Amino acid sequence: MSNNRIVSGMRPTGKLHLGHYHGVLSNWLELQKNFQCFFFAADWHSLTTEYANTDGIKESIREMVLDWLAFGIDPEQSVIFEQSQVPQHAELNLILGMITPVSWLERNPTYKEMQENLTTKDLSTFGFLGYPVLMASDIILYKAARVPVGQDQVPHLEITREIARRFNHLYQPVFPEPAALLTETPKVLGLDGRKMSKSYNNAIFLSEDADTTRKKVLSMVTDTQRIYKKDPGEPDRCVAFNLHSLYVPQEKRDEIVVACRSAQLGCVDCKKILADCMVETLAPFRAKREELAADEGLVDNVLAEGSKKAEVVARETMNEVRAALKV
Ligand code: TRP
Numbered sequence: 001m002s003n004n005r006i007v008s009g010m011r012p013t014g015k016l017h018l019g020h021y022h023g024v025l026s027n028w029l030e031l032q033k034n035f036q037c038f039f040f041a042a043d044w045h046s047l048t049t050e051y052a053n054t055d056g057i058k059e060s061i062r063e064m065v066l067d068w069l070a071f072g073i074d075p076e077q078s079v080i081f082e083q084s085q086v087p088q089h090a091e092l093n094l095i096l097g098m099i100t101p102v103s104w105l106e107r108n109p110t111y112k113e114m115q116e117n118l119t120t121k122d123l124s125t126f127g128f129l130g131y132p133v134l135m136a137s138d139i140i141l142y143k144a145a146r147v148p149v150g151q152d153q154v155p156h157l158e159i160t161r162e163i164a165r166r167f168n169h170l171y172q173p174v175f176p177e178p179a180a181l182l183t184e185t186p187k188v189l190g191l192d193g194r195k196m197s198k199s200y201n202n203a204i205f206l207s208e209d210a211d212t213t214r215k216k217v218l219s220m221v222t223d224t225q226r227i228y229k230k231d232p233g234e235p236d237r238c239v240a241f242n243l244h245s246l247y248v249p250q251e252k253r254d255e256i257v258v259a260c261r262s263a264q265l266g267c268v269d270c271k272k273i274l275a276d277c278m279v280e281t282l283a284p285f286r287a288k289r290e291e292l293a294a295d296e297g298l299v300d301n302v303l304a305e306g307s308k309k310a311e312v313v314a315r316e317t318m319n320e321v322r323a324a325l326k327v
Contacts, residue, residue, distance in 0.1 A: 003176070006035045007144035009042035009083065009135075012060035016067040017203035019196035022246060023185040025071050027148050028078075031181075037078040038142050038310060041065060041303070044083050044090070045135070048128045049114075049121055065299045067206050070289035075302045083138065085307035088314035092137040095321060097130060099166050100159075105129050109155050136160040140167075140175040141314050148181040171324035174317070186246060193221045193239040207289050210279045217243075217275040222267040229266040240271050247277040 008028065016025070031037055041061045050057065061082065073080060083089050105111060111131070115123055127134075135156050139147055140163075147157060157180040164175040189195065190202025197203060204216050220240040226233040235241040235257050244253055256273065259265035292298055 003143060003145055004035045005142055005144050006031050006037045006146055006148065006181070007040075007139050007142045007178075008038075008148050009040045009045070009138055010064060011042045011045050012057055012064050013198060014056070014060040015063045015198075015205045015207050017196055017198065017205050018243075018246075019188040019190075019203070020067070021071070021206055022188050023150065024148070025068070025073070027183050027185065028068075029072050031148060032073060032078050038081070038144070038313075039068065039073060039078055040081045040083050040138070040306075040310070042083050042135075042138065045131065048125070048131050048134075049118065049123065051125070051127070052121070061303075062299045063207070065302065066289055066293055069292050069298070069302065070206075070285055075306060079306050079309045080302055081306035081310040082303045085303065086141075086310045086314050088141055088311065088318050089134070089137050091318060092141050092314075092321065093130070093134045095325065096133050096137055096163050096167070099170060100130075100133050100136075100163055102129070104159055104162060105132060108132055108159060110152070132156045132159040133163065136163045139178050140164050141317050142310070143176055143317065144178045145176060146179050146181040148183065150185075151182065154180055154182070167324075174320050174324050187242070188246070189239050189242040191216055191220050191239075204278075206282065206285060209286070210283070213279055213282070214275045217278065218268065218271050220271060222271070223260075226267070230263050232263045233260040233267070235260055238267075240267070240274060243278065244274050247281055248274060249277075252277075 010024065028037070028039060041064060043057055043061060046057055047054065065080065068080065106129070111129065136159060139160050149157060157178065161177040164177050167175055187195070190197060190200055191204070192200070192202045194200050194202060204213055217240070222240050223233045223235070223238040225237060244256065248256070252273065256265060256270060260270065
């Protein structure tokens with residue numbers, strides 16, 4: 001029953017930033033080389049919080065998928081699709097909902113946390129409570145063996161395994177229990193020193209232009225204890241230096257550390273070095289993305305083709321589910 005299939009989804013939030021690049025995307029790219037991967041836009045999941053205003057979702061999917069494609073997530077190698085185009089996700093969600101105890105969902109830490117934090121939205125809906133059931137459907141519909149996710153999604157994976165186990169126990173063994181695939185990802189800090197995030201307004205986007213990136217880098221917080229250029233600085237306290245480790249070659253970085261600590265290099269010049277390296281690294285990606293974006297129908301085509309392929313697998317699973325269920 002085991003296989004090597006990988007499934008992962010992203011809620012469409014629009015353009016991706018450096019945090020995505022060094023986290024999820026580089027991870028996906030590695031997996032794509034070695035395994036059969038299903039990558040999808042989790043647009044129905046977006047409805048759990050965005051149900052009152054769905055205007056931006058289509059455009060967010062387009063921006064996100066363009067970033068995937070420009071990055072090298074390849075529709076020839078991986079199945080790239082849109083959740084809402086594969087109705088079996090909803091079908092399995094309904095069935096899994098019948099066997100999932102409400103108490104499992106109510107005790108989910110993400111549920112409690114978001115209820116408390118997102119006070120601007122009314123999240124006391126059936127669908128929001130059922131977020132992990134839909135996620136379980138996404139995963140076991142393809143009998144995934146492993147699911148690359150961030151640490152924050154681990155409780156959801158735990159519920160997914162519990163649901164799969166319960167189905168297998170109640171009816172017949174249909175579903176393998178998927179494991180979370182947690183890979184080491186560097187922590188990417190945003191312009192203000194908090195974790196890079198679109199909602200914090202501190203992100204450098206993959207698809208923005210070089211000038212915008214330069215300006216943002218120059219606005220970054222450095223070592224707040226270094227007031228004057230003549231004061232020695234400490235790279236370990238410097239927010240910008242967090243990005244140096246991702247973009248500036250080791251040798252240059254070693255020089256910078258020495259020059260900063262001895263007050264020979266000022267923060268502005270130091271950030272210019274970072275900006276140059278970053279812009280240079282991102283240039284091929286940005287060129288590729290522009291080229292892809294010029295093709296108006298590309299994303300729609302990729303998603304339509306991918307969704308067809310996904311549906312073939314999804315249908316097979318649903319046949320087994322219906323047979324096991326005898327309904
Ligand atoms: N919940 C995930 C997130 O917010 C997105 C997601 C939905 C997902 N379905 C999935 C991830 C299935 C992995 C597998 O990041």
